[in-house]
Amino acid sequence: MRVHHLNCGTMHPFGGKLLDGRPGILRRGTMICHCLLIETNDGLVLVDTGIGLDDIANPGGSLTREFRLVANPVLKEEETAARQVVSLGYRIEDVRHIVPTHLDLDHAGGFRDFPHAKVHIYAEELRNATAQATARDRSRFRKAQWEHADFESYDATGDEWFGFDAVRNLKGLPEEILLVPLRGHTLGHAGVAVDTGEKWLLHCGDGYFSHSEMDWRNPHCPPGLARFQKIVETERASRVHNQQRLRELVRDHGDRVEVFSAHDPAELARYR
Numbered sequence: 001m002r003v004h005h006l007n008c009g010t011m012h013p014f015g016g017k018l019l020d021g022r023p024g025i026l027r028r029g030t031m032i033c034h035c036l037l038i039e040t041n042d043g044l045v046l047v048d049t050g051i052g053l054d055d056i057a058n059p060g061g062s063l064t065r066e067f068r069l070v071a072n073p074v075l076k077e078e079e080t081a082a083r084q085v086v087s088l089g090y091r092i093e094d095v096r097h098i099v100p101t102h103l104d105l106d107h108a109g110g111f112r113d114f115p116h117a118k119v120h121i122y123a124e125e126l127r128n129a130t131a132q133a134t135a136r137d138r139s140r141f142r143k144a145q146w147e148h149a150d151f152e153s154y155d156a157t158g159d160e161w162f163g164f165d166a167v168r169n170l171k172g173l174p175e176e177i178l179l180v181p182l183r184g185h186t187l188g189h190a191g192v193a194v195d196t197g198e199k200w201l202l203h204c205g206d207g208y209f210s211h212s213e214m215d216w217r218n219p220h221c222p223p224g225l226a227r228f229q230k231i232v233e234t235e236r237a238s239r240v241h242n243q244q245r246l247r248e249l250v251r252d253h254g255d256r257v258e259v260f261s262a263h264d265p266a267e268l269a270r271y272r
Contacts, residue, residue, distance in 0.1 A: 008050025125188020184239025
């Protein structure tokens with residue numbers, strides 16, 4: 001399967017060195033929305049969708065004021081998954097499936113741009129997002145982005161995959177695409193594993209934020225990102241535990257599995 005690595009949303013939060021380790025604290029940093037577009041024999045699959053066209057046309061309708069102030073998203077139409085799919089020579093209707101890592105507003109913004117796509121997600125993530133039980137959930141899970149979506153939900157159990165449980169046989173998808181539970185950032189947070197034929201790719205979503213966290217010999221994270229992860233986590237023990245498991249995956253199977261997160265521009269640069 002051919003895999004395209006896309007940036008579907010550039011953000012420039014304040015923090016500079018605290019976010020990326022480079023000199024200068026007062027400057028703005030750069031974060032991205034790393035998405036995958038996968039060519040299969042039965043249409044296209046998107047892994048995460050980043051910021052969508054409706055988010056750009058009407059930011060106040062689905063992007064909270066806090067997100068816009070803190071993340072400072074660029075909001076360019078050409079960065080949306082919809083525009084990039086077309087620029088690659090495909091039609092919107094060719095995207096038949098979406099596999100999000102979770103339903104935070106900077107990951108699910110493009111759902112509306114692909115109204116015919118089936119969305120595959122862990123049942124617990126969908127339950128929590130739909131419940132809108134707390135002000136925090138209402139801020140991060142923006143129903144306007146996905147209330148129309150055609151969801152297919154799954155329990156977080158399945159076959160063994162490099163020491164993780166993984167859900168295989170996602171309905172209508174090839175067996176080379178798996179959901180991998182990475183609970184912590186949200187309760188139904190998932191990684192998405194893709195077998196390219198040469199090696200596995202594991203999109204870890206917000207399971208971690210900086211490539212330096214996956215250095216199993218000396219893991220570290222810029223202090224601003226470390227603080228941010230704690231602020232936005234839902235279940236700390238699970239998040240920390242799964243980060244350690246990801247480091248062990250890199251240590252033990254790095255020749256067969258490549259991991260990357262959703263927001264690190266250095267990781268996206270490896271593939272572009």
